[in-house]
Amino acid sequence: MYKLLRQILFLFPPERVHYLSMNALRFLRRTGVGKIIAALYYPKGDHHFTAFGIRFPNRVGLGAGFDKNARYLRELQLLGFGFVETGTITPLPQAGNDKPRLFRLPKDKALINRMGFNNDGVKVIADRLKSWKEQKCSSGLIIGGNIGKNKATPNEDAWKDYEVCFKELHPYVDYFVVNVSSPNTPGLRELQEKESLRKILTHLQVINRQQAQQRPLLLKIAPDLSLEQIDDVIDLALEIKLDGLVATNTTISREGLLTDKRKTDAIGAGGLSGKPLEKKSTEVVRYICEKTKGKIPVIASGGIFTGADAKEKTDAGALLVQVWTGFIYEGPGIVKSICKTISIQ
Numbered sequence: 001m002y003k004l005l006r007q008i009l010f011l012f013p014p015e016r017v018h019y020l021s022m023n024a025l026r027f028l029r030r031t032g033v034g035k036i037i038a039a040l041y042y043p044k045g046d047h048h049f050t051a052f053g054i055r056f057p058n059r060v061g062l063g064a065g066f067d068k069n070a071r072y073l074r075e076l077q078l079l080g081f082g083f084v085e086t087g088t089i090t091p092l093p094q095a096g097n098d099k100p101r102l103f104r105l106p107k108d109k110a111l112i113n114r115m116g117f118n119n120d121g122v123k124v125i126a127d128r129l130k131s132w133k134e135q136k137c138s139s140g141l142i143i144g145g146n147i148g149k150n151k152a153t154p155n156e157d158a159w160k161d162y163e164v165c166f167k168e169l170h171p172y173v174d175y176f177v178v179n180v181s182s183p184n185t186p187g188l189r190e191l192q193e194k195e196s197l198r199k200i201l202t203h204l205q206v207i208n209r210q211q212a213q214q215r216p217l218l219l220k221i222a223p224d225l226s227l228e229q230i231d232d233v234i235d236l237a238l239e240i241k242l243d244g245l246v247a248t249n250t251t252i253s254r255e256g257l258l259t260d261k262r263k264t265d266a267i268g269a270g271g272l273s274g275k276p277l278e279k280k281s282t283e284v285v286r287y288i289c290e291k292t293k294g295k296i297p298v299i300a301s302g303g304i305f306t307g308a309d310a311k312e313k314t315d316a317g318a319l320l321v322q323v324w325t326g327f328i329y330e331g332p333g334i335v336k337s338i339c340k341t342i343s344i345q
């Protein structure tokens, strides 16, 4: 059924279809069809899982960048997601890069994007999350706040942007992810260097300790880091007692694609996600988990389409998994289907 719908959806520009589909889902929910959607797609049975001291309804989350502005939380909850990572959120609103900036590579079951942190800005999103919390409609859905810096902020001042976002969102999110690994903000990935990371992360930890309730703080890393760079991240994470890592973001590599090179050349710069990223991101997860003997909890992201894909990530040591491109290709049944395979093991 979704395969047919996908064929139709794929006839239209990806970014437009994204909002069209989510708005259609919202319309259906408002006209009272929500219960039917949940009956179809919400995973049956008890899949609760505790990580970072948080009780997740299940281990399957939606990766950052899908609901950048926290506008579709109820709809995503109906589809069974255990957690949704909103963002990346920056202090000031941003339009992002020029369109088109999202491309499908159907032969590879992949996407390329150079969105560039388009978002409503932290104030608007914090307000939205506040009313979501107040309406008590969350019923267990866990919200992650993925935070970044504005494009115009120089890297030396990046820590201030992370601080603004962290403070504004602190009352309304359950955990934080510091994003320094998106390829679409010029220079951002340089912040993955150990001393830059130390400055940003330790500063946020100090602010965190001053709050009545602390939020787990995680770091999201790129799949393109060298082993030396991953070792640096691991050393730092252990030293400063970071709560966890999200591995991985999209890749800048175009290796091994089935799609014609002329097509990918014409698309140009951007982060590649989906099936071509799967192996690389599993390797990163496995490397971190083996090297630290599981001391650093990991959320796996990259090329997860099926229960078997998710199991590969949990076998590699990940506690939780996130989908994004897989959701586009597999459709609304993805959470239910993965939960069947990676329920409490």
Ligand SMILES: Cc1cc2nc3c(=O)[nH]c(=O)nc-3n(C[C@H](O)[C@H](O)[C@H](O)COP(=O)(O)O)c2cc1C
Binding pocket: 063, 064, 065, 066, 068, 087, 088, 102, 111, 113, 115, 117, 146, 179, 182, 220, 248, 249, 250, 272, 273, 274, 275, 277, 301, 302, 303, 304, 322, 323, 324, 325, 326
């Ligand atoms: C269109 C698009 C936008 C994204 N935006 C963000 C973002 O704003 N912040 C972030 O940390 N990751 C972002 N990502 C990366 C995803 O969260 C995820 O880590 C990556 O796509 C790998 O997972 P996948 O293969 O399941 O898609 C984005 C991915 C896509 C496809």
